[in-house]
Amino acid sequence: MGAIAAKTTISWTGHDGGSHEGELVTRSKGHDVISCDICGFRHALPLPDPAELERAYRENYYAEEKPTFIAHATEDADWAALSYRDRLESFEQLLPQPRRRLLDIGCGPGFFLKVAKERGWSAEGIEPSRQAAAHARSLGFDVIEEFFNRQACANLGRYDVVHLNNVLEHIPNPMEIVRLARDLLTSGGILCINVPNDYSPFQTGACAALSLPQWWVAPPHHLNYFDFETLTGLVNRAGFSVAERSTSFPMELFLLMGLDYTNNTSLGRACHNQRKNFDMALESSGLRETRRAFYRALAVAGIGREAVVIAVKQ
Ligand SMILES: [Zn+2]
Numbered sequence: 001m002g003a004i005a006a007k008t009t010i011s012w013t014g015h016d017g018g019s020h021e022g023e024l025v026t027r028s029k030g031h032d033v034i035s036c037d038i039c040g041f042r043h044a045l046p047l048p049d050p051a052e053l054e055r056a057y058r059e060n061y062y063a064e065e066k067p068t069f070i071a072h073a074t075e076d077a078d079w080a081a082l083s084y085r086d087r088l089e090s091f092e093q094l095l096p097q098p099r100r101r102l103l104d105i106g107c108g109p110g111f112f113l114k115v116a117k118e119r120g121w122s123a124e125g126i127e128p129s130r131q132a133a134a135h136a137r138s139l140g141f142d143v144i145e146e147f148f149n150r151q152a153c154a155n156l157g158r159y160d161v162v163h164l165n166n167v168l169e170h171i172p173n174p175m176e177i178v179r180l181a182r183d184l185l186t187s188g189g190i191l192c193i194n195v196p197n198d199y200s201p202f203q204t205g206a207c208a209a210l211s212l213p214q215w216w217v218a219p220p221h222h223l224n225y226f227d228f229e230t231l232t233g234l235v236n237r238a239g240f241s242v243a244e245r246s247t248s249f250p251m252e253l254f255l256l257m258g259l260d261y262t263n264n265t266s267l268g269r270a271c272h273n274q275r276k277n278f279d280m281a282l283e284s285s286g287l288r289e290t291r292r293a294f295y296r297a298l299a300v301a302g303i304g305r306e307a308v309v310i311a312v313k314q
Contacts, residue, residue: 158185
């Protein structure tokens with residue numbers, strides 16, 4: 001795996017007949033990652049058959065691929081609530097009362113729903129993983145245990161906010177999902193998307209400085225590799241206008257400071273705990289607005305571990 005020296009263009013026709021074509025960026029684990037001229041973002045090829053993917057997520061993802069995910073999410077709940085509250089506050093500034101109905105697509109174990117409910121939102125979730133949906137139910141939420149697709153939309157209502165947290169990097173058809181989400185939104189409703197910010201300056205810098213492979217390239221689990229520009233392009237093309245961009249702590253700082261956690265799970269967890277300390281310390285010392293301004297400024301520079309976009313339906 002690594003950067004491709006000579007320029008190579010790859011073309012591919014998907015299971016749905018859709019075309020993909022663009023410059024080859026990375027080869028990894030039997031997949032090519034291209035910068036797709038047609039989709040407008042980097043993604044893996046070949047893309048899986050959506051039905052096969054749905055089966056894998058329903059049965060296996062949390063049990064086999066991410067056995068520690070729910071335990072870690074529980075341990076991280078107080079820290080994660082900081083960024084969840086940031087997002088909810090932005091929604092509340094954009095939407096007058098009583099517009100407080102929210103759908104969390106891929107709600108996982110339900111921690112975002114919990115924070116939303118605490119702030120007075122009516123919050124529903126949809127989640128294909130059996131284990132994660134069961135956990136969200138144990139917190140008292142009605143969770144539709146389904147993959148979000150055209151069929152599932154028929155059983156959903158209308159919402160003032162749709163939240164897509166760590167979903168779009170996993171699926172073969174992000175534009176279709178964003179358009180379906182738009183159909184569920186009320187007039188002037190809000191879409192909030194959170195994805196990893198990949199091929200960021202600090203990531204590619206760390207690759208060069210530490211002679212590392214592109215560790216973030218993880219097919220078939222991560223199919224799409226967005227950054228702020230390509231994520232903004234996607235939502236614009238789907239009929240949204242971006243109101244806010246933000247991010248989370250740039251984990252690559254640890255790499256650039258010499259701590260290579262890419263192949264070391266316990267060091268990775270230790271670095272994660274340090275960035276949690278940073279966010280929690282700013283919160284407890286009354287610097288919440290400074291933390292928010294810091295992450296918004298990093299987003300302007302294209303830096304930070306995640307790309308968070310809050311966009312208004314046009
Ligand atoms: Zn494409």
